[in-house]
Amino acid sequence: MNYQEAKIKFVSTWGSLGTLWGINKAMAQIQALLFISTKPLSMDDIMAELQISRGNTSMNLRQLMDWGIVSKEIIPGERKEYFTTEKDVQELARVIAKERSRREIQPVIKILKEVSSIENDGSAETKELIKQTKALHDLTETADDMINKLVNQKQNWITKSLIKLIK
Structure with a gap:
């Protein structure tokens, strides 16, 4: 496999994985392309490389900048305008995990807290709803706290955190 074939395979695979993580294929492919690029790329470079429209490229670059993983250079x-992405894999994972917590986990925790705090009218249904949503809230909040502790480690956060868990 030569460089061009490997690049196409990587960008395509990263794009497919992105859909599993809740982002669209083009957004993941743009980030992948920037990730392996040796220099910042213009919107025209990205459009030509990925064969996507200006509107699609623009919208996805904006979203990637909102996530904090792509910046203008x-x-x-x-x-x-030229764009680049975070090149440090661990820092990239940290930023993504933090953003996913803010966008996805925190709203769920808020709703679960609200639902589990309803007035208990004494019925079996209400008691079960409160019990189960409180348990789910506590589990989700604990998981989010663990994620936040991991992502707030700066350098080599994955390695350091795993060592702390093992000790």
């Missing part, structure tokens, strides 16, 4: 003498 100024190249002196160039009028085009």
